[in-house]
Amino acid sequence: MEGYLFWILILQIFFIAYRGRVGYSHGVQKDLQYNPKNQPHRTAYHFQPPKNWMNDPNGPMYYKGIYHLFYQYNPYSAVWGNISWGHSISYNLVDWIHIEQAINPTEPYDINGCWSGSASILPGGNPVILYTGSDFRNRQVQNIAVPKNLSDPYLREWIKSDHNPLMTPMNGIDPQFFRDPTTAWEGPDKIWRVVVGSQIKGHGTALLYQSRDFVNWTRSHRPLHFSNKTAMWECPDFYPVSVDGINGLDTSVQDTGTKHVLKASFNDRDYYIIGTYEPETDTFSVNPDFMDSNVKLRYDYGIFYASKTFYDSAKRRRILWGWVLEADGEPDDINKGWSGLQSLPRSIFLDKTGKQLSQWPIEEIETLRRKEVNLQNKEIKGGTMFEITGITASQADIEVSFHLPNLDEVELMHPEWLDPQFLCSEKNAATGGVIGPFGILALASKDLTEHTAVFFRVFRGHDNYVVLMCSDQNRSSLREEVKKSTFGAFVDVDPVEMISLRSLIDHSIIESFGGEGKTCITARVYPKLAIGNESHVYVFNNGTESIRISNLSAWSMKRAQIFPLHKRRKPEID
Ligand code: DQQ
Numbered sequence: 244m245e246g247y248l249f250w251i252l253i254l255q256i257f258f259i260a261y262r263g264r265v266g267y268s269h270g271v272q273k274d275l276q277y278n279p280k281n282q283p284h285r286t287a288y289h290f291q292p293p294k295n296w297m298n299d300p301n302g303p304m305y306y307k308g309i310y311h312l313f314y315q316y317n318p319y320s321a322v323w324g325n326i327s328w329g330h331s332i333s334y335n336l337v338d339w340i341h342i343e344q345a346i347n348p349t350e351p352y353d354i355n356g357c358w359s360g361s362a363s364i365l366p367g368g369n370p371v372i373l374y375t376g377s378d379f380r381n382r383q384v385q386n387i388a389v390p391k392n393l394s395d396p397y398l399r400e401w402i403k404s405d406h407n408p409l410m411t412p413m414n415g416i417d418p419q420f421f422r423d424p425t426t427a428w429e430g431p432d433k434i435w436r437v438v439v440g441s442q443i444k445g446h447g448t449a450l451l452y453q454s455r456d457f458v459n460w461t462r463s464h465r466p467l468h469f470s471n472k473t474a475m476w477e478c479p480d481f482y483p484v485s486v487d488g489i490n491g492l493d494t495s496v497q498d499t500g501t502k503h504v505l506k507a508s509f510n511d512r513d514y515y516i517i518g519t520y521e522p523e524t525d526t527f528s529v530n531p532d533f534m535d536s537n538v539k540l541r542y543d544y545g546i547f548y549a550s551k552t553f554y555d556s557a558k559r560r561r562i563l564w565g566w567v568l569e570a571d572g573e574p575d576d577i578n579k580g581w582s583g584l585q586s587l588p589r590s591i592f593l594d595k596t597g598k599q600l601s602q603w604p605i606e607e608i609e610t611l612r613r614k615e616v617n618l619q620n621k622e623i624k625g626g627t628m629f630e631i632t633g634i635t636a637s638q639a640d641i642e643v644s645f646h647l648p649n650l651d652e653v654e655l656m657h658p659e660w661l662d663p664q665f666l667c668s669e670k671n672a673a674t675g676g677v678i679g680p681f682g683i684l685a686l687a688s689k690d691l692t693e694h695t696a697v698f699f700r701v702f703r704g705h706d707n708y709v710v711l712m713c714s715d716q717n718r719s720s721l722r723e724e725v726k727k728s729t730f731g732a733f734v735d736v737d738p739v740e741m742i743s744l745r746s747l748i749d750h751s752i753i754e755s756f757g758g759e760g761k762t763c764i765t766a767r768v769y770p771k772l773a774i775g776n777e778s779h780v781y782v783f784n785n786g787t788e789s790i791r792i793s794n795l796s797a798w799s800m801k802r803a804q805i806f807p808l809h810k811r812r813k814p815e816i817d
Contacts, residue, residue, distance in 0.1 A: 282579065283774035284751035287638050288611055288803040289567075290339055290585040292329055296321050296576075297583035299478060299549035300564035301328055302362035302372050305557055309396060310336050312564065313345055313372075314585065315359060321576040326356035328374070331805075332397050336562070336588050337607050338804035345401045346372070346388055351379045352408040353386060359478055360385075361551065363427040363435075363457075363494075369393065371457060372401065373437060375422040376408060382418035384408035385439060387457065406458050414462070416441060416450070423478045426553065427457070428495040430522040438467050440507070442475035447507055447533070449479050451525060468505055468527050472534040473514075476507035478549040482561065483520075484600070489592040491561030493554045497522045502593060504600065506542070507533065508549050513542045513565065515600065517593070537661055540599055543586070544664070544732035545714055545755075545765040546570065552591060563591040563602060567752060570716075570726040570767040586765060587747060587754060594761060599735065601760040604747060612640055612798035621792045623681065628783035631683075635799040637778035641683060642745045646791040647701065647738050653678050656702035656709045667713035667731030672696030672785060678738070679711075681784040685748050686719065688772035689779055695719040695768050697746055697755045698783075701738045710734040710742060712757040712764065719768035730766065734758040741793065748780070749800070 291297060296317035304311050309332050316329030328346035331339045346357045353376030360374030372388045386407040391400035412418040420442040427437045435457055438449040448469040452460040467481065483492040483501040492501060503520040505527065506513055517540075518529030533539075542550055543565065550565035567584040569576055576582035589602040616633045623629070631641065654677050660666050672680045682698025684691070696715045701708055712734045716727040736742055736758040745756040753766045773779065780797070784790050 284579065284769050285581070286584060286749040286752060288337070288608070288800050289587065289749050289752060290331070290805065291581060291583070292316060292331075292341060293807055294321070294580045295319065296323055296581075297329065297566075297585070298323065299359045299566050300551050300585055301359050301374070303551060303553040303562070303564055304362040304364065304370055305553070305555050306364070306368075306370050306398065307396065308557075309334060310555075311362070311398065312339070312585070313362075316344065318344060321580055321582045322573060326358060328357055330399075335607050335610070336605055337610065341805070341807040342397055342399055346374060346403070348376075350376070350403060350407065352376045352384050353403075354379050355381055358383070359423040359549065361424055361426040362553070365457065370398070373409075373424040373427070375424065378408070380418075382412055383421040384412070385410035385424050385460075404458065409458060410439065410452060410460050410462075415443065420475050421450075425479055425481050426494050428481070431497070436525070438479050438481050440476040440479045443469065445474060446471045447473035447476040447509055449476060449481070449505065449507070463525060465525070467525060468529075470533045472532075473507070473509050476509055478508045478551065480504070480506040480550070480552055482552055482554075484517075484561070484593040486593060486597060489590070490559045491554050491590070491592065493556070502597070503527060505529070506550065511548060513547060513550050515540050515542060517598070517600070538733065541732075542600070542602070543763045543765050545730040545763075546767055547586060547763075547765050550586075560590045560605075561592065562605060563589045567765055567767065570728070571769050572724055575725075575769075584752060589763075596735065599761065602763055603756065603760040604754070608640070608747070611801040611803060613801050614799045616797045618795050619793065621795070622789050623782060623784040623792065624789045625784055625787040626675070628684070628781050631780050631782065631795070631797050634780075634797050635776075636780040637686065637748065637750050637773070637775055638800045638802075639748045639780065639797060640745070640800055641748070641780065641795070641797040642743070643683070643782065643795045644741050644743045644793045645681060645699070646741055646793050647678055647788070648791055649788055650678060650701065650708065650738065652788060653701055653703045653708065656704045658705070663711055663731035663733050664729065665731075666711055667715060668717075668729040670700060671715050671717060671729065672698050672713070672783070674785075676700055676786045678788050678790075679784075679786045680713070681786060681790050682744060682782075683746060684781040684783055685746060685753050686768055686770050686773045687779045687781055688770065688777065693718060693720055693770045693773045694781075695753055695766060696783075697744065697753065697764070699734070699742055699744070699757070700786075708738045710736055710738055710758070712755075712762050714753065714755055714764040714766045716766050716768050719766075719770060721771045722769060725769045728766075730764045732762045732764065734762040736761065747800075750774070
């Protein structure tokens with residue numbers, strides 16, 4: 244009997260040691276990143292914390308050679324709650340080191356959550372954070388935090404000011420609708436301005452506050468902007484863009500060579516308008532305004548919310564981050580142990596037409612490209628498809644330029660087809676047309692029972708061609724319970740010249756850029772069969788007319804190095 248107990252003990256020791264090696268302890272999964280078998284949908288080169296819930300990007304900034312990304316984070320579980328500011332740093336915006344939370348709910352003015360906010364770099368180069376606290380009475384108030392030790396390159400510790408809260412909901416502001424301060428900008432009068440998202444009398448409003456010292460803030464008698472066509476504006480963002488070239492501008496730049504962008508998050512989407520800002524009077528003139536025109540401009544026509552930009556002084560560009568939610572259910576998130584991604588960081592700039600913005604994944608992402616597959620001048624006859632082989636299809640970057648040799652028979656666009664998303668679900672990838680649908684089938688199983696179609700269709704409009712871009716998740720997974728939306732938007736390109744598509748595929752996310760970044764659509768998908776090495780990618784043409792690929796380049800993507808500080812030396816796994 245004693246011998247028997249001895250062997251049980253030995254077996255137990257082995258079992259505990261083994262569980263420790265694969266990252267389990269007390270039944271809690273500790274390190275999900277290195278267990279691809281159990282985590283087919285965890286991403287390899289998108290930013291995510293090691294575990295738990297993440298939502299909005301907060302206070303992105305560049306400070307003394309290091310990029311900082313803060314984010315809404317629940318340190319205790321994979322659902323929203325206990326909101327703190329997670330903090331990670333990077334030297335290249337691709338590889339990240341997770342460090343300790345920067346701001347936690349500890350004070351009466353933020354005890355119910357440290358919600359979204361922004362960083363500003365003051366003259367002399369010192370960073371400050373303005374963020375929303377949900378206070379002990381669940382009122383929303385604005386607070387400030389500064390680095391404890393500016394000589395710590397990671398800026399690990401942040402101190403909250405004794406002056407907090409700096410802005411409180413008074414004079415008609417509903418305490419439930421007062422949040423998400425922007426990066427501040429300085430006017431020619433040396434007065435700082437910030438905007439806070441709100442809803443006044445049911446209308447989405449960008450409240451304007453001014454300060455000389457960043458501590459005492461006065462509300463302007465007029466908001467910077469409001470709209471009676473929307474309700475609450477979350478996470479506003481206000482910044483200049485150059486009318487001439489793609490370089491970004493520091494948030495305080497205001498001159499004749501600039502336009503200004505106001506972004507507001509509402510209805511689960513990020514909308515923007517472009518206008519002219521007069522700092523002397525703090526007026527912002529736009530045409531069209533939010534929800535005015537048929538084309539309601541959005542950063543991304545898929546899953547992308549509560550985004551924020553920052554000016555990268557090192558490379559003179561403006562960079563956009565957005566929260567990409569899960570499309571599976573809460574029980575799935577609890578099971579996975581995590582929820583929420585950040586989009587790839589994207590350069591954002593005014594398009595040549597001046598009528599919209601364009602975006603492109605930052606160039607550093609290309610350092611992850613491996614094993615290029617290339618083909619040129621290939622005809623794809625109507626009703627045919629081919630597989631892109633030689634790359635890891637579940638972790639890939641694909642760029643294709645399509646040429647349309649014959650537009651004579653193009654289908655007519657009906658004047659009532661105003662809603663591109665609806666059009667994409669009516670005319671999905673399986674519904675044959677004349678010029679299109681053509682594009683890619685990503686995260687596809689070998690038998691195609693699972694696939695996500697990212698594709699174009701071309702129509703003849705009243706006096707021009709109309710290009711429709713769709714991302715159709717309808718057949719993306721055999722799992723019944725995951726959301727399978729179809730997204731769509733028009734792309735302002737001339738199909739006589741070329742239509743380009745770039746799709747970045749990363750296990751459960753597909754970020755697609757049509758027309759060189761004029762139209763972006765991000766999708767979340769959770770395939771059951773098309774996972775890991777069982778995933779394939781195809782090019783298809785389901786129109787009657789042939790199309791020609793002038794160039795196709797595809798790469799496997801290397802895993803980015805994204806670890807907590809103490810795990811930095813982990814060997815690379817592709
Ligand atoms: N998320 C934060 C709020 C913000 C919302 C709370 C937008 O500050 O309005 O986690 O997703």
